[in-house]
Every structure is written in structure tokens, then in C-alpha cells.
Amino acid sequence: MSRTVPPLRIGPIEVWPPLVLAPMSGVTNRTMRALYKPFGLGLTVTEFVSSNALKFGSKRTMEMIDQHGLEKPVATQLWGDDPQTMALAAKVVRECGADIVDINFGCPAPKVTKTNGGSACLRDPQRCEDIMRAVAAAVDCPVTMKMRLGWSENELVYVDVARRAESAGVKAITLHARTARQFYKGNADWEHIARLKQAVRIPVVGNGDLDEPHIAMERMRKSGVDAVMLGRGVLGNPWLISQIRDLMEGHEPSPLPPAAERLRYAIVHYRAMVAEWGESRAVPQMRKHVALYLKNVPGAARLRERLMRIERADDAIALIEATAAQLESPLAA
Template sequence: MRIGPHAIEPKVILAPMAGVTDKPFRQLCKHLGAGLAMSEMTTADPRFWHTAKSLRRMDHAGEPDPVGVQIAGTDPATLAAAARHNVAHGAQIVDINMGCPAKKVCNAWAGSALMRDEALVARILEAVVAAVAVPVTLKIRTGWDATHRNAPTIARIAQESGIAALAVHGRSREQHYTGVAEYDTIAAIKAEVRIPVIANGDIDSPHKAALVLRHTGADAVMVGRAAQGRPWIFREIAHYLASGELLPPPTLAQVRDILLAHLHDLHAFYGEEAGVRIARKHLGWYAKDRPENAAFRAVVNRADSAQAQLRLTRDYFDALVAGVPPALPAAA
């Protein structure tokens, strides 16, 4: 699969997720097998481009190619300017968000709310494609609700507008993340358009990735929530798609080392105070399948220094590796 000049290999992609797919997580997922890792959503509003949050989201120094950045907004000219701005800061692929179901985004007529205005969709896509020399991609849902599944129409508009690839989440905006994703709409889109189509929604295992690719004919799969606490899912899917064989799950020692490296990167990227705070959700995701998860989170969430957070996490996993119950002492 290619997006413009970029070969996406393996054909498994990290979905853009606000508050999750920051630079440390993108780099981790790429290291663990993702063929492409999209940035968390960045605003098209130039008033916020120079805030600490936006500057951090636009930091791509040292990030493996290709660098994909997602932008969100409602005005064609503003989105075109945002695309140019992000390309100037290292973006090699610009993705337009028309898939986010969050109320605060949709209330501003951004994200998946844009799918209700097909003429505006066309104006946005044409403006952004014309604004930059890098490939522009689009992420959508199946439609606004169950009775308005207009994703095939949007897909045709995208192709006519010069969009280089299309990612489709198999839910309507109304569903948010409830229920189950459906893939028939994605299959219908793939049958109609020539551009690459990426299937997204409930892809949480190598078997599911292979099933979705067979059912839809899509060119790649996109993994979102299933990568939280389990970033090695990318190499598991890639290996299964290439060989038909399942990789063994990572050992507890491997999970410990992956997590400790991730914590170090978060502390370095955000600074100690913010890094420790942001790391807590990742720690919870990594430990969520362990029976002592609640006790672990209660202790680690009290750690207020990078040193304490690293020590408590290392001690917890060292105990699991040794086959003894984690002591989970009071945080220092």
C-alpha cells in the first residue's frame, strides 16, 4: 500500500487519538511494527498554533518517516493554512479529521459533523489538497447516524478531490464507540473507489485484522483503542498477515522493559510533572488485565516524581516476573 510516495509497510496503522497518540506513543508503536502512526488531532485555528500543547503536538524531531499529522476544523481556507503550517513543521502526510464523534468537536461542526454537509466536505478537501505538495488523507465514519450512512458518497467526493487515501471507522457518529463496528459499508466503499481504503473499528487481534481485510478488501487496517496498553499488537498483526502464524505474547520482562522505556520517554518529552501525570493512564492500560490492577493504580497514581513512578513500576513487574505477588507499598 502506498500513500503518495510513501510505502506503508506493514499495512497496519496507528489511529489518531486525542490525548493518546503523542510523539512518545507514536515512536513506540512504530518501533513495535506500525507502518504509519498518525498524530493526535491538531487544531486548524491559528490562534492556538503557538500554545505549549500545539507546539508539542507539532514536534516531529527524530520521528521515523513518514510523519502523519491530523488536522481538524470547519473552514476550507483555515484548514488549508493549517496544512501548510504543519508541512512546514515536518508533516509528510496531512490527514483531515471528519471522524471524531466527540460532542465538543461536533458542536463546532468539525469532526464527523462535517459529513452532514457534503458540499462543504468537497470545498474543504479541494482547498487542502491544493494547498500542499504532500499527500492528503481523510478519516470518516459510516455517516451521521444509522439512517444517514453517506460514507460512500463522501468517498467519491474524496477521490474526485485528490485525496490520497481514505480511512473509514465502521460506526456512525451517533454510535460513538458503542455497539460493534460494521464493515459492509467499508466493503462498499472499497468496491467503488480507486484510492487506498483503510478499515478501522474494533480491530483488536491478528485474527480480526485478517478477517476485516478479507471482508472489506481494504488496503490496510487501522488500530486505535486496542493499542492502548498493548502497543505490540502492531507486530502481532503484521506477523500474522505475513505468515499466517501467531507470535507468542510478550513476556512479563519484555512488557516491563517496554513500559519503563515508554515512561522515560514521557518524562523527557513533557517534563517530570506533566510526564508523571500523563504516564498514569498508560500504566493503567498496561496493567488492566492483571488481577491486582486496582491496587497497582492506587499506588502508582500517588507517585509524584519520575523516580518514584519508575521504581514502583519496576518493582511491580519484577515481582510478576519472579512469580510472587507484588508488594505494592505506599508511594514515596
């Protein structure tokens, strides 16, 4: 094996391969992270957690920061607008097993920005700096930060905020190359990611719209980033992770498994979710995951529709299994 890229270094932590699973609220819980990790993720990040909610230790919040030791290293992501509350929350998540504390300056959702959290912090770079300094001083592990380009296209503050991060002791920066006002519209602009890489000495992780292995590697090479982060592209397609890992390890990517095999993996995912969260929480969550595993599967639209109405995990699994068997039958061939 001859590696085509070096590992990502976040303070004393070496991340190999330099391939990071994006935090996705409501999606990347610990079950999914543990399932997708062996496909070749060097680093996983929890869903974002409110620093205010951590003060009260709500059950749901504590579940979100809980790991079961299968992911190492793991970053826990926090959001909030108050430096002292963020520092206290950082101490709590560190005690609960975070190897890295990540700060969210990227979320554009109104329920977060209306209290000046997430991407709204970018409207006040000094506040970002105060938060980063307070968090970095509070914990004995590396602190990282994930941001967007700025609040709007007239306020592209990412270079300023990144330089402040560097001086505050932050050890790596992830840039999702859209503005907050764009939400998920348009394309992530990797030119900005390349510009950020030139502007700071700490590692930069590039993020946005990576859903094909060769393009991901090309973006990484052209922008010069130290790692790439994968979000929506891996949903229902963890094989994208192994394909990029293959390229990073210096060989051609393995082809996507046949549809029946992909569906059987959806069943593995389903069972793991039921085992960990119980049927009533797993079934609604798995509807969105299975819909994504069904991408490019013949007859997917009808199957998706049926799965939307199924309330019992066993029924859903039986239907997915029957579809996989049908796809493998000589008649289907």
C-alpha cells in the first residue's frame, strides 16, 4: 500500500485516513457512526449539541454525546453563543469521552440562529474568537471548529475567523463552502476552501458536495486541504467512504456492491438501530435511511412508498429482504 495523501494531524491526534464523517443532526447518531466507521472513516463527529441544554443534562442531550467506544477518535460538536457556557459544556463532553471538542459556526437553521448560535456567530467574529479562546482554555484536548463562508455573500468572514481560530489555539478548521443564507442551495465553492488553506497554517478540512470518489480526491488535491469531510453523499452509500479510502491508500476503488447486497446492508443498519433505540424510535428514523439505500434500485419508488406506511420493524425488514431476494432471482437477471 502506498498512501497518496498524508494523515491529518489535529494536535497530537493522527487521523488516518484523512476522511471525516460530517456531523448531521438527527442522522449521525452513535449507531450510524459506529456502523460507518469501519468503511474507512478516520474521524467521526457527533451531532451538534446545545451548550445550554448540556447545563441541564437532559436525557436526549446526554444520549447525543454518548459514545460506546467504537469510534476513536471522536469529536463532540457544541453550539452556543456564550463563551462561558461553551467552556463549561466543553468540560462536560471531554469528561464524557470526547477526544476532540468541535465548535459549530455553521448551522443555518432558524431555531439555532435566532439565539445567535451556529452560523449567526459569524456575524460577530470577535464573539467567535471569545468562544474559541474560552473553549480551548477549558479542555486538555484539541479544539476544532466548523464554519460556513459567512452569514451572506456580502459578509465572507471565513479568513478573518480562521485567523482568529489559529491565534485562539484551535487545531483544525472545517469549511463548508456555502454562506448561511444559501442553506443548501447552489454549489459549495471549493475556490474559497483553497483560499482558506493558503491563509492559515493549521489543518483545513474541505466540505461540501462530495459524492464521487475521484472528484473528492481531485478537490482535495486542487484545494490542498488536509482532509475531506463527507455528509449527504454517504447517506445510504457508505461504500463512498471505502472508495475514497481505497484511493487514499493508493489503489483503485472497489465497485459499488450490487443492489441486493446494498439492501442487505440496509437491514444490518435497521437491526442495529432497533437494538439500540427500540422500535418506536428506530422505525421513523430508518424510513429516511432506507429511502436512501434504495437509490438506483429497480422498483425503488413503489418500495419507498410501502415502507413509509409500515409501522413494525420486522415487517419493514421482511419487505427489504424479499426485495433483495427478488433482485437476485434468475428471473430478475
